[in-house]
Amino acid sequence: MDDNHNGMLRGIVAGICKYALxxxxxxxxxxxxxxxxxxxxxxRPGGLGLPETWKFDGYITIFTKLQIGTYFSNSIIVSVISTLLSVIFVAMAAYVSARMDFKGKGLITLMFATTLFIPPISISFPLYRLIDTLGLYDTRTGVVLVYSGLGIAITFFVIRSYFLTIPAEMEEAAQMDGCGHVRTFVQIIVPLAKPGLATAAVLAFLNNWNEFYFATILLESKTNMTIPALLGQFRSAYARDLNGMFSAIIVSVLPTILVFSFTSKLFIKSLTAGAVKG
Incomplete structure (x- = not known):
């Protein structure tokens, strides 16, 4: 009885500690x-208490004087298009890496992995020169091309890991029915890998939406700037407008919260898929 009682007590204490953490x-x-x-x-922003009088001046400022709608639409266009391009092309590369054997496969996978160790600041000047030479400086197209390559390694390994959890028998059955590699990928693999693709897309979208460094380097005009570039303006011209800055922060983080909330089930399913394989 004492052992059972002590075991129950330890379980209760462990549960309390877990939930407290x-x-x-x-x-x-x-x-x-x-x-x-x-x-x-x-x-007067600051402190821990609720405001005595609720002021909406900050939100009025960013939607009227700063025209945050323009920055917001630019961020959506750049983030969505670059995410789609990244996921589509990386998914095809990940499928080849996960399912096919060819000479140099390990080297190519290693090349994807090495991009994780390259700091963005080290490639900023070459990218700036390339975008400027192509005539895409201060354009959303140039930023889309750069964003499509950022975080490519994480996208590659997330999608590749999920492809490896799909039974090879599914592809063999499709090939016996006359499907080629392209048709098998589009009609069999992609539908089965939706959770993995969604996870990679969410991660890429969050990174692209919050990216600040290259946005400030490659964009100059206010008509093309994104939300992070807007937040950077509060460090100079609007440094004293704390209400406006905090209001802009809330508006900027709201889409990321909504995106993750609506895709959290697919996100968790993808992360746990590899753990139950076999």
């Missing part, structure tokens, strides 16, 4: 967003 991590994660959200409505 989870609550602590959640609070650390959401506290900055809540603080910024509440501060965006205060006359």
């Amino acid at each position: 989870l609550i602590f991590v959640i609070l650390i994660s959401i506290y900055p967003i809540i603080w910024v959200f509440i501060s965006s409505f205060k006359e």
Whole structure:
């Protein structure tokens, strides 16, 4: 009886510690967003309490004077198109790497992996020269091309790992029915790999949406700038407009929260797929 009682007690203590740790991590994660959200409505941003009078001046400023709608639409266009291009082309490369044997396969996979260790600042000048030479400086097309290549290694390995969880018998059956590699990829592999593709797309979209460094280098005019470039302006011309800055931050993080909320099931399914293989 004593052993059972001690075991139950240890289980209860372990459960309490586990949930306490989870609550602590959640609070650390959401506290900055809540603080910024509440501060965006205060006359004098800061502090921990609720505002005495709720002010909407910051939101009015960013939607009227700063025309955040233009920055917002630019971010959506650039992020969505670059994400689609990245996932489509990387998915085809990941399928070849996961399913086919050819000379130099290991080297190509290693080349994808080495891009994880290249800091963006080290390739900023060559990219700037390339985009400028192509006549794409200060255009959304130039930023789309750069964003399509950023984070390509993570996208590659996420999709490739999910392709490896799909039974090879599915492809063999399709090939016996007369399907070629292209038809097998489009009609068999892609539908089965939707969770993996969705996970890669979400990660790529979040990275592209929040990217600041190349956006400030390759974009100059306000008609083409993205949301992160807008936030950078508050460090200079609008440094004292804390309400506007906090309001812009809330508007900028809202799409990423919504995207992850609606795709969280696919995201979790993809991350756990490899753990249950075999």
